[in-house]
Amino acid sequence: MNKREKILLGLLSTLLMIYLGQKATSLVKNDNKALIKQYSTSDLQKFITQPKLSINQRIDVVANTKNFFFKFSKKTTISKKPVLDEIIPGPQGYAAMISGNFVLEGDKIFDYVVRKIEPNRVLLRKNNQTRILKRK
Known part of the structure; x- marks a missing residue:
């Protein structure tokens, strides 16, 4: 093997080692995902039947008295005076x-x-x- 082939072989082996190292670490991380709890329908039923919060304070909504866009006003025609x-x-x-x-x-x-x-x-x-x- 000449010098160029040895350099390419070393470069490819380095890339292969990096790729295999990433795969190994991703397999370890996937084991942590298995710890997530899975809910069944009975568990979901508990969330649905929880008591609802009661309203302790009454909220009074004050409506704005301004008539937006003059929706309810009578139509008035303003005649211009010629000058x-x-x-x-x-x-x-x-x-x-x-x-x-x-x-x-x-x-x-x-x-x-x-x-x-x-x-x-x-x-x-x-x-x-x-x-x-x-x-x-």
Whole structure:
């Protein structure tokens, strides 16, 4: 045998010794597992029939009075009031900026219909009622 084969044989024998040592220690550890007690059905019946603990103190649960998510409140509709921002002259008449929205005659804004846009005011109509927005 040459030198290389002797080194490989020594390395394999060392690995074999380590492997057999681990197997031997695992067999010893398995003997300790045999000491665990095994329960039968009669033992389990004892655990089931143990007396339950009685409640000595009464626990009062205080409910939170806040209505989460407004679940039970009545529906309310909040109608926004239009505010005239600006009146803009154009080639085919006037346009207006009402509460940040660009509107022309006939457009709807906050349940109102824009009836007429004049140089100093805007006429809005809702349910046969007229509302006048004047330029400031």
